[in-house]
Amino acid sequence: xxxxxxxxxxxxxxxxxxxxxxxxxxxxxxxxxxxxxxxxxxxxxxxxxxxxxxxxxxxxxxxxxxxxxxxxxxxxxxxxxxxxxxxxxxxxxxxxxxxxxxxxxxxxxxxxxxxxxxxxxxxxxxxxxxxxxxxxxxxxxxxxxxxxxxxxxxxxxxxxxxxxxxxxxxxxxxxxxxxxxxxxxxxxxxxxxxxxxxxxxxxxxxxxxxxxxxxxxxxxxxxxxxxxxxxxxxxxxxxxxxxxxxxxxxxxxxxxxxxxxxxxxxxxxxxxxxxxxxxxxxxxxxxxxxxxxxxxxxxxxxxxxxxxxxxxxxxxxxxxxxxxxxx
Amino acid sequence: xxxxxxxxxxxxxxxxxxxxxxxxxxxxxxxxxxxxxxxxxxxxxxxxxxxxxxxxxxxxxxxxxxxxxxxxxxxxxxxxxxxxxxxxxxxxxxxxxxxxxxxxxxxxxxxxxxxxxxxxxxxxxxxxxxxxxxxxxxxxxxxxxxxxxxxxxxxxxxxxxxxxxxxxxxxxxxxxxxxxxxxxxxxxxxxxxxxxxxxxxxxxxxxxxxxxxxxxxxxxxxxxxxxxxxxxxxxxxxxxxxxxxxxxxxxxxxxxxxxxxxxxxxxxxxxxxxxxxxxxxxxxxxxxxxxxxxxxxxxxxxxxxxxxxxxxxxxxxxxxxxxxxxxxxxxxxxx
Numbered sequence: 001x002x003x004x005x006x007x008x009x010x011x012x013x014x015x016x017x018x019x020x021x022x023x024x025x026x027x028x029x030x031x032x033x034x035x036x037x038x039x040x041x042x043x044x045x046x047x048x049x050x051x052x053x054x055x056x057x058x059x060x061x062x063x064x065x066x067x068x069x070x071x072x073x074x075x076x077x078x079x080x081x082x083x084x085x086x087x088x089x090x091x092x093x094x095x096x097x098x099x100x101x102x103x104x105x106x107x108x109x110x111x112x113x114x115x116x117x118x119x120x121x122x123x124x125x126x127x128x129x130x131x132x133x134x135x136x137x138x139x140x141x142x143x144x145x146x147x148x149x150x151x152x153x154x155x156x157x158x159x160x161x162x163x164x165x166x167x168x169x170x171x172x173x174x175x176x177x178x179x180x181x182x183x184x185x186x187x188x189x190x191x192x193x194x195x196x197x198x199x200x201x202x203x204x205x206x207x208x209x210x211x212x213x214x215x216x217x218x219x220x221x222x223x224x225x226x227x228x229x230x231x232x233x234x235x236x237x238x239x240x241x242x243x244x245x246x247x248x249x250x251x252x253x254x255x256x257x258x259x260x261x262x263x264x265x266x267x268x269x270x271x272x273x274x275x276x277x278x279x280x281x282x283x284x285x286x287x288x289x290x291x292x293x294x295x296x297x298x299x300x301x302x303x304x305x306x307x308x309x310x311x312x313x314x315x316x317x318x319x320x321x322x323x324x325x326x327x
Numbered sequence: 328x329x330x331x332x333x334x335x336x337x338x339x340x341x342x343x344x345x346x347x348x349x350x351x352x353x354x355x356x357x358x359x360x361x362x363x364x365x366x367x368x369x370x371x372x373x374x375x376x377x378x379x380x381x382x383x384x385x386x387x388x389x390x391x392x393x394x395x396x397x398x399x400x401x402x403x404x405x406x407x408x409x410x411x412x413x414x415x416x417x418x419x420x421x422x423x424x425x426x427x428x429x430x431x432x433x434x435x436x437x438x439x440x441x442x443x444x445x446x447x448x449x450x451x452x453x454x455x456x457x458x459x460x461x462x463x464x465x466x467x468x469x470x471x472x473x474x475x476x477x478x479x480x481x482x483x484x485x486x487x488x489x490x491x492x493x494x495x496x497x498x499x500x501x502x503x504x505x506x507x508x509x510x511x512x513x514x515x516x517x518x519x520x521x522x523x524x525x526x527x528x529x530x531x532x533x534x535x536x537x538x539x540x541x542x543x544x545x546x547x548x549x550x551x552x553x554x555x556x557x558x559x560x561x562x563x564x565x566x567x568x569x570x571x572x573x574x575x576x577x578x579x580x581x582x583x584x585x586x587x588x589x590x591x592x593x594x595x596x597x598x599x600x601x602x603x604x605x606x607x608x609x610x611x612x613x614x615x616x617x618x619x620x621x622x623x624x625x626x627x628x629x630x631x632x633x634x635x636x637x638x639x640x641x642x643x644x645x646x647x648x649x650x651x652x653x654x655x656x657x658x659x660x661x662x
Binding site: 055057082084085086087088090093094096098101102103104105106107108111115116119120151153164167168 | 567572
C-alpha cells in the first residue's frame with residue numbers, strides 16, 4: 001500500500017470578482033514508503049499548490065480543494081482542520097523555498113526547533129532544546145549549542161535551510177515534502193543541501209516528495225518523476241527512463257533546454273516556444289498544443305487522456321516522441 | 328543593548344540643549360524683552376531698570392545664556408508670575424495629575440486596542456471587522472473636547488454614573504504621598520480614596536484614550552493581517568502547532584512591532600490631548616497649567632519649564648519605545 005496516494009486532486013482558486021482558476025487539475029500520484037518522488041514543472045504549473053493542498057495549508061477562503069489525499073489510508077482532506085494539525089509536523093514534514101522568510105525573525109532558533117517536539121512528542125522545553133541541539137548537529141550546523149540562541153538573521157542562507165530541514169525532520173515523519181528547497185540558495189550550497197536531504201531520507205527511510213523546476217535536482221535524487229503542465233500530470237516515468245527517453249514533447253523540450261557540456265559550443269540552446277499562459281483549456285485538447293512541435297489534429301478538440309505506458313509510467317500525449325528502436 | 332541606551336541618552340541631552348537654546352532666545356525675542364513681559368506695559372522706568380539688573384539682563388548675552396543653562400540644569404526656573412511660587416512647586420503639583428491621566432489613557436488604549444485590532448484582523452471582511460473600521464474612523468475623527476462634553480453630559484449629568492469633574496471628591500480626606508491619587512490610596516490603605524479617585528479618572532481617561540485607541544486598533548489590525556501572510560506563519564502551520572501557540576508566539580509578537588512605534592508617537596500627542604481633556608473635566612494637571620499660563624498674564628517662567636518638561640517626556644518615552652523595540656525584535660539589537 002502506498003504511503004501517500006493522491007487521487008484526482010484539484011484546486012480551484014475562486015476569488016470574488018475574478019474568474020475561477022483551476023491551478024491543479026485532477027492530479028494523481030503515489031509515493032511508496034521510503035521512495036523519492038519528483039513533481040517537476042515550470043512556474044505556475046501547480047506543483048507548489050499541490051504540495052500545499054496535500055498539507056492542508058491553502059487558505060480556506062477562496063480555494064476549493066477536491067479529490068483525495070490518502071496518507072496511510074486516511075483521507076487528509078476529510079479531516080477536521082484541528083485534527084490535521086496532529087498529522088502535520090509529526091507524520092508529514094515540509095520545507096519551503098525561502099529559508100529566511102520561513103523562519104520567525106523574532107524567535108531564537110532553538111525554540112523554533114524545540115516547539116515542534118513539545119507539540120508532538122510532549123517534551124518539556126528543556127528536553128526539547130536538548131534534542132534540538134542534536135538535530136542541528138545532525139543537519140550539519142556547527143556549534144549547535146550556541147546556534148540554539150541565535151536568531152535567523154544571524155545565520156547564513158544554507159544554515160537557515162539546514163535549520164528548516166531539522167525542524168521538518170524533528171519528529172521523524174514518514175513523509176517529507178520539499179518545495180523548491182534549493183531555489184533560493186547559491187549553487188554550491190544547493191549541492192550540499194541536496195546531498196544532506198538524500199542522506200537524511202536514506203538513513204531514516206523517510207519518503208520524499210521533491211517539488212522543483214530544476215531537472216538537475218530530479219536527476220540526482222528522485223526515483224520516479226511526475227511532470228506537470230498547466231495543472232495536470234503530462235508524463236510520469238522512472239528517473240532513468242525519463243532522462244534517457246522522454247516521451248512527452250514538453251519533457252523532451254525541458255531536457256533539451258538544459259545546457260550540456262558534451263554538446264558543441266556555439267550551438268543555440270533549445271527553447272520551448274511561448275509561455276505557460278499560451279494554453280488551451282484541458283477539456284478542449286492538450287494545453288501544451290500551442291507550444292508543441294509535434295502537434296497533430298488529434299491534439300485539439302478532444303480530451304487527451306493520461307494513459308499507462310508499458311514501462312510502468314504514464315503519458316498524456318496524442319503524438320509522443322517515438323522510442324528509438326534498436327536496430 | 329547598553330550602547331543603544333547610551334546613544335539614546337546622548338540624543339536626549341542634545342535635544343534638550345537645542346530646545347533650551349530655542350526657549351532662551353524666544354524669551355529674549357518677546358516684544359519689549361522679558362522684563363516687559365514680566366512687568367506688563369504700565370511699569371515705571373525705575374522698576375524696569377531695577378528688574379533688568381536684578382535678572383542680569385544688562386550682562387552680555389552669552390553670560391546670560393550660561394546662567395540660564397546653569398539654572399535649567401539645577402532645576403531653578405524662577406517663580407511663577409501668577410502665584411509667585413517657585414515654578415518647580417507649581418509643576419510638581421500638576422505633573423502627577425497629568426501622568427496619572429495619561430498612564431490611564433495609555434493603559435486603556437493599549438489594553439483594548441491590541442485585542443480589538445487582533446479580533447478585527449481575524450474576522451477580516453466580516454461584520455465585526457467592518458464595524459471596527461467604521462467605529463475607529465469615528466474615533467479618530469471626533470474632536471476630543473466634543474467627545475469629552477458628550478460623555479460628561481450623558482454619563483454624569485444625564486445618568487449620574489460618573490462624577491463630572493475633578494480628581495477626587497471634595498471632603499475625601501486623602502493623604503498625599505506621590506501625587507498620584509489612585510496610587511496614594513493604595514499605599515496608605517485609604518482604599519475608599521483610591522476607589523473614588525479611580526472613579527473620577529474613568530471619563531477623562533476614556534476621552535483622552537479615544538484617538539490613540541482608534542489608531543492602535545487600526546495599526547494592530549493591519550499589522551496582524553500582514554503577519555498572517557508571512558511565510559513563517561505557514562511554517563508554524565506546517566509544524567502542526569495549535570492555533571493559540573501560533574497566535575501568541577508567532578503572530579502577536581511580530582505584529583506588535585509597528586504598534587509599539589505608534590504607542591510611542593501617540594504618547595507624545597497625548598499631552599496635546601490632555602490640554603483639552605483637562606479643560607473639560609477641570610482636571611488640575613499640566614494641561615490646565617498650560618492654558619492658565621498662556622491666558623491672561625503670560626506666565627513665562629512656568630511656560631518655559633513646561634516646554635522643556637514636555638520635550639523631555641517625549642524623548643524619554645521614545646527611548647523606552649526604542650528599548651522595548653530592541654527587546655521584541657532581535658534584528659534591532661545588532662544595529
